[in-house]
Amino acid sequence: MRIILESASKAASGSNTQPWEFVVVRDAKMKARLKEPMLRTWLEKLAGGSGMSQRMRDVYDEATEMLRNTETVPVIIYCCVDLDRVGKSEEVRYASIYPAVQNLMLAAHALGLATCLTVHGSTPTRGEPEVKKLLGIPEHVKITCLVYLGYPAARLGPPKRKPIEKFTHYDHW
Numbered sequence: 516m517r518i519i520l521e522s523a524s525k526a527a528s529g530s531n532t533q534p535w536e537f538v539v540v541r542d543a544k545m546k547a548r549l550k551e552p553m554l555r556t557w558l559e560k561l562a563g564g565s566g567m568s569q570r571m572r573d574v575y576d577e578a579t580e581m582l583r584n585t586e587t588v589p590v591i592i593y594c595c596v597d598l599d600r601v602g603k604s605e606e607v608r609y610a611s612i613y614p615a616v617q618n619l620m621l622a623a624h625a626l627g628l629a630t631c632l633t634v635h636g637s638t639p640t641r642g643e644p645e646v647k648k649l650l651g652i653p654e655h656v657k658i659t660c661l662v663y664l665g666y667p668a669a670r671l672g673p674p675k676r677k678p679i680e681k682f683t684h685y686d687h688w
């Protein structure tokens with residue numbers, strides 16, 4: 516965890532404000548309590564998604580499975596931004612935390628661990644108020660995302676992504 520958090524802390528942030536705060540949850544009982552509001556709000560969201568494609572349904576089934584198993588994941592990390600330590604612009608706030616989150620995930624990967632980023636617990640409709648209360652996170656600190664961290668069940672190989680030609684524009688769109 517130290518190496519992973521050190522790597523996160525080397526990220527860029529607006530005016531080097533370093534507004535990140537990480538809540539690293541290892542206690543299974545606490546993870547089970549945190550799961551309740553996150554799972555409830557996620558299932559509410561799914562219940563409203565009647566026109567969903569089969570592909571999305573499959574992706575969401577996997578996401579639900581992970582969420583249901585929250586307490587068995589070795590570590591979950593709430594990645595937060597301290598709103599008092601960063602400018603008021605929403606873009607700068609989020610742009611000052613996600614590079615640190617990406618560093619954290621890459622460091623974990625380099626150590627042979629596996630991560631999954633989610634937005635569970637990061638908005639009012641995803642159980643953020645209850646999660647913040649359970650963890651004692653102060654009012655001026657916002658949860659931006661949650662990283663599940665554990666040991667990979669399988670080696671997945673290189674990520675499946677579009678070739679760079681599909682989204683790169685040199686000199687002009």
Ligand SMILES: Cc1cc2nc3c(=O)[nH]c(=O)nc-3n(C[C@H](O)[C@H](O)[C@H](O)COP(=O)(O)O)c2cc1C
Pocket residue numbers: 577578581631632633634635674675
């Ligand atoms: C904003 C965001 C939210 C995500 N939420 C979830 C989630 O709730 N559950 C999940 O299993 N994966 C989640 N992911 C992971 C993506 O599904 C994953 O990155 C994508 O399917 C590509 O898979 P790969 O990164 O393993 O190649 C999320 C990723 C991002 C960036």
